[in-house]
Amino acid sequence: MQITKAGYHGILLPDLNIGFDFSTSKADHIFISHAHSDHMPRNRKESVYCTPNTYKLMKKRGYSGDATTLNFGEPVETDRARITFYPAGHILGSAMTFVESDLGNVLYTGDYRTPPSPATEGFELPENVDYFITEATFSLPVYRWASLEELTHEIQTFARETLEEGYTPVFLAYNLGKAQEVMHMLAPLDHLIQIHGAGFKLCSVYEEAGIDLGRYETYDRDTCEGKILVTTTSAINNGFASNVKKKRLAYCSGWAARESSRTQLTVDKLIPLSDHLDFFELINLCKQLDPKEVYITHTPNASVVRHYLDNMDIDSVFLNLEAETDD
Structure with a gap:
């Protein structure tokens, strides 16, 4: 399974012709996780997949493209994969994208939070994840949120x-x-x-x-x-x-x-009210999922996360994407 950067914030699965949170001609199927500006397509007329609430919010923020809306748990199939949205708990409409294919399955989180924000649709996970692409905005042990x-x-x-x-x-x-x-x-x-x-x-x-x-x-x-x-x-x-x-x-x-x-x-x-998960929630989630490999994005401190994952015998890779600014 190839998992690569696609610009300053996007992710590309070239084998499956799928992209996450970006605009490009390199993928026919682009899935948008949520309506924060650094995750929306830079081409505001790009055809994308997103949740209904993300579509409504993107329209209010200048998006005018042709979006295919998918409810949580409602899969769509391409010629190479089956894709399902799971609620991410970050902001209203935010979704994690789960891709199932003959090459294995991938969970792309976008930005997410668990426990979820009470002003969202909640947080859910698929059962088995081979490749886990996770943001790590707050990737140091000093970040531990109150309830x-x-x-x-x-x-x-x-x-x-x-x-x-x-x-x-x-x-x-x-x-x-x-x-x-x-x-x-x-x-x-x-x-x-x-x-x-x-x-x-x-x-x-x-x-x-x-x-x-x-x-x-x-x-x-x-x-x-x-x-x-x-x-x-x-x-x-x-x-x-x-x-x-x-x-x-x-x-x-x-x-x-x-x-x-x-x-x-x-x-x-x-x-300290964040719409991202804290350091310990991130590490515990990786332990719970126990994927074949973790791809870490949106962090200046990937080495700290990788150290903890190494101690749990979980392989990891750093994809150097710009950290989230909306928080």
């Missing part, structure tokens, strides 16, 4: 206490996925949320999928004070809510676990 219950409590407490003290709480989170997860966690507070316009246009897809985002509206500079605000770090740096003098910022990202974040970021709270 979703603990993180939800931390987010709700920050919002509640900030409001009670007369300040406006601002959560810094990527517009697609993280923002909606934070809103879902805040929904039980029943306090009006204002979200950055780029994130607001994506929320309807989540609501259509049955994800509770609470009471929310698009950001309005004139009325945002006293609301719960959800936006991005770049928007804050460009004047978002700059008229609100009494505000407190919470940075929601897996990168919040880095000690350097405490000095590099001017925020009031660091909350």
Whole structure:
């Protein structure tokens, strides 16, 4: 089974004429894992396969191609392989792609999270995997996430206490996925949320999928004070809510676990909420699957992961693809 890079973020199975998360003439069958920009086809008119929710989100982000949508567990067959999507738990619509063929089977994760984000369709695995292509964004032992219950409590407490003290709480989170997860966690507070316009246009897809985002509206500079605000770090740096003098910022990202974040970021709270799995979840999953070979992508620290896999007698290969920036 040949497994190769296809550009700065794509993967190609040349023997099967299949590609993952890229645009190219080198494969007739391209499977898109989710709607983050570095996994969408660079050619926004490329014909691809994806889940229905990924298709809806991609359309709102500029995709205008002809997508074939596949539900989770609904296989499609080419002349060389049988392909099935499994829920990845990363963002709404995110899918792992399982390819079965005479050459063996391959599981491509895209970006994934287990336990899954509560604002997704969940997380499931096929039973037997020969070749495992996994991202390893948080590939050092310093990255170990708290439980979703603990993180939800931390987010709700920050919002509640900030409001009670007369300040406006601002959560810094990527517009697609993280923002909606934070809103879902805040929904039980029943306090009006204002979200950055780029994130607001994506929320309807989540609501259509049955994800509770609470009471929310698009950001309005004139009325945002006293609301719960959800936006991005770049928007804050460009004047978002700059008229609100009494505000407190919470940075929601897996990168919040880095000690350097405490000095590099001017925020009031660091909350290590990631839409990727942590280091130990990655190692345990590889042990559970016990594949013939693991292909590691999207990490600056492949040697650490490979060391742990070597100790479990699991062969591994590093495919040097650029690390995910959406977190």
